[in-house]
Amino acid sequence: MPSESDLLKSLDDEPRTPSTIDVRRAITAGRRRVARRGLRYAGAAAATAVAVAGASVAGGLIGHAPQHPAATGAAHTGSTASARAKAPYTIPGTAGWTAPPATAPTSCTLSKLTAPSNAPMALIAGADGTGRYLVGRSYPKAGGYQAVLWQDGTGRNVMVPGDLEEQLTDVNSAGTAVGWSYAGTTQADTGPVPYVDRNDKVLQLAGVRRGSAYAINDAGAIVGTDDDHHAAVVWPSATAKPILLPVPAGTKEAVARDIDEDGTTVGNLDNALPYVWFPDGTHRRLPLPSFDGRPAATAQVFSVRNGWATGVATNGVARSGAKDPAGAKATGIGAVPVRWNLRTGDVSVSGVLRFPASAVNAQGWQIGTDKQGRAVLVTGTGTVVLPELANHEADGMSTIPNAVSDDGRTIAGQSDDATGTIQAVVWHCR
Amino acid sequence: MRDGSEEEYVDYVTTRIPALRRLAYLLAGDAHRADDLVQQTITTLYVKWRRAQAADHLDAYVRTILVRTYVDERRLAWARVRLFRETPEPPPFADDGAEDRQILRAALSQVPRRQQAVLVLRFFYDLSVDEVAAMLGCSGGTVKSQTSRGLATLRRLLGEQDFAGYSAVRLRSR
Numbered sequence: 015m016p017s018e019s020d021l022l023k024s025l026d027d028e029p030r031t032p033s034t035i036d037v038r039r040a041i042t043a044g045r046r047r048v049a050r051r052g053l054r055y056a057g058a059a060a061a062t063a064v065a066v067a068g069a070s071v072a073g074g075l076i077g078h079a080p081q082h083p084a085a086t087g088a089a090h091t092g093s094t095a096s097a098r099a100k101a102p103y104t105i106p107g108t109a110g111w112t113a114p115p116a117t118a119p120t121s122c123t124l125s126k127l128t129a130p131s132n133a134p135m136a137l138i139a140g141a142d143g144t145g146r147y148l149v150g151r152s153y154p155k156a157g158g159y160q161a162v163l164w165q166d167g168t169g170r171n172v173m174v175p176g177d178l179e180e181q182l183t184d185v186n187s188a189g190t191a192v193g194w195s196y197a198g199t200t201q202a203d204t205g206p207v208p209y210v211d212r213n214d215k216v217l218q219l220a221g222v223r224r225g226s227a228y229a230i231n232d233a234g235a236i237v238g239t240d241d242d243h244h245a246a247v248v249w250p251s252a253t254a255k256p257i258l259l260p261v262p263a264g265t266k267e268a269v270a271r272d273i274d275e276d277g278t279t280v281g282n283l284d285n286a287l288p289y290v291w292f293p294d295g296t297h298r299r300l301p302l303p304s305f306d307g308r309p310a311a312t313a314q315v316f317s318v319r320n321g322w323a324t325g326v327a328t329n330g331v332a333r334s335g336a337k338d339p340a341g342a343k344a345t346g347i348g349a350v351p352v353r354w355n356l357r358t359g360d361v362s363v364s365g366v367l368r369f370p371a372s373a374v375n376a377q378g379w380q381i382g383t384d385k386q387g388r389a390v391l392v393t394g395t396g397t398v399v400l401p402e403l404a405n406h407e408a409d410g411m412s413t414i415p416n417a418v419s420d421d422g423r424t425i426a427g428q429s430d431d432a433t434g435t436i437q438a439v440v441w442h443c444r
Numbered sequence: 445m446r447d448g449s450e451e452e453y454v455d456y457v458t459t460r461i462p463a464l465r466r467l468a469y470l471l472a473g474d475a476h477r478a479d480d481l482v483q484q485t486i487t488t489l490y491v492k493w494r495r496a497q498a499a500d501h502l503d504a505y506v507r508t509i510l511v512r513t514y515v516d517e518r519r520l521a522w523a524r525v526r527l528f529r530e531t532p533e534p535p536p537f538a539d540d541g542a543e544d545r546q547i548l549r550a551a552l553s554q555v556p557r558r559q560q561a562v563l564v565l566r567f568f569y570d571l572s573v574d575e576v577a578a579m580l581g582c583s584g585g586t587v588k589s590q591t592s593r594g595l596a597t598l599r600r601l602l603g604e605q606d607f608a609g610y611s612a613v614r615l616r617s618r
Contacts, residue, residue: 021598155584
């Protein structure tokens with residue numbers, strides 16, 4: 015009598031016919047799915063803006079959005095339209111917030127964090143500026159995902175509604191955490207729902223049916239997306255209705271990815287144009303860098319801290335399918351990590367990192383993966399390689415730093431142990 | 445694409461297509477349906493790429509999309525897809541054990557999809573109960589009960605005698 019394993023292993027798993035799978039067709043179909051949602055955007059977003067902020071605002075935000083100011087990289091002066099009109103909103107921030115002084119660490123040690131309920135696997139996705147609070151998720155033995163908040167190294171499960179998939183993305187120095195959890199029963203309806211966890215109480219953020227919360231500042235302002243309307247939003251507080259952030263006419267989709275302590279919010283338009291919304295209601299494009307001797311075709315910004323913003327720029331080859339301006343083939347695809355100084359308008363390409371930084375701190379120091387595939391902290395004076403839990407090939411996957419404190423002393427993320435299981439880890443640096 | 449890393453998507457998907465086809469073929473039992481399943485999977489992956497890249501194990505994440513797409517029949521309009529199919533399924537290789545394998549495959553195709561997925565993932569791919577539970581989005585207990593029900597169905601379909609006869613099947617080394 016053969017074992018079940020022998021029996022099932024006798025199955026032939028090699029299809030007889032040549033593959034008919036077409037990656038370009040998948041991309042076209044995927045884009046169409048996104049575009050179909052985009053078509054509904056203009057009308058629906060305008061209607062929502064009326065509901066949220068009043069008719070005159072809707073006209074200003076959607077109907078007569080300012081022309082893109084030239085991406086000169088000049089310091090923030092406001093676009094022409096928004097400089098004239100009084101801004102219809104402000105984004106909450108902490109007045110007079112300053113970064114703690116810090117000297118660049120030169121070495122880091124690693125320790126593994128225990129997940130609540132003895133979950134076998136966990137990772138950290140975000141931290142507050144002090145590094146006291148860490149957020150992420152665990153993977154319970156029974157399957158699925160569990161949102162987790164660690165305070166001073168001790169984790170507790172955050173009971174976010176929904177069992178499909180959930181993640182806490184950020185936390186502020188008061189321990190208020192934000193994130194998303196998938197909801198919906200049919201495929202068409204399935205999508206993330208934004209949540210906030212404040213004083214151990216989970217609330218769904220107001221005014222958005224499907225969307226994500228990505229970041230929160232110490233003033234309690236939360237940024238993210240309204241996926242139904244493909245809009246970037248700010249929730250001024252955990253209980254406030256969202257502000258729909260204004261975008262230039264013709265924008266199909268906008269996301270807000272991160273918020274600074276002064277309320278400055280960064281995000282992207284149509285996944286191709288990095289954008290900044292200042293607390294006073296003015297807004298503009300971020301400049302694109304040059305690399306390989308040519309101006310970048312697209313860029314996206316993912317993080318901001320104390321005026322430093324980080325993201326990625328590309329030469330646009332991947333998007334255009336096969337052609338690039340110089341006639342190179344699809345192998346000419348290029349993408350480089352970028353850092354902006356929002357206060358001076360400078361933009362620069364990282365010579366150290368392989369992928370866009372996972373996060374940036376108040377000193378402008380970045381964490382991520384270097385060109386050798388190692389987890390690193392890049393300070394103003396050098397690069398510190400972050401140790402891993404077990405020896406793995408340096409591929410940028412087995413050990414990933416995801417959050418860094420403002421003094422650079424605490425870094426948190428994930429590292430695979432000897433069995434290849436992801437573990438939540440903290441690096442203490444000095 | 446939300447994070448602008450389409451080139452990474454293309455590279456990733458291109459290298460994984462052979463493995464995804466094998467899994468799809470094991471589940472669907474038909475090369476055309478398998479290709480449809482993979483096509484559907486990589487389309488979904490494109491839409492979710494930004495989030496997928498953040499997944500801890502991208503391969504497992506993609507396999508999960510494929511398995512769930514297969515298990516959830518509502519997600520695939522097989523009938524509609526078939527209307528466009530012209531090429532008939534070619535005959536199987538006439539190598540040793542092929543006939544037995546065809547019988548086994550035929551029997552497996554009569555097992556309910558969810559149980560089928562559990563059997564393939566647990567015994568062909570040697571995934572643990574917990575891993576299968578995570579992929580199917582159910583508890584470990586459900587995986588165990590579906591395993592025993594799936595095996596019981598297979599035994600019934602194959603007959604105890606045929607089932608025993610599989611000891612003669614030359615197993616493919618993997």
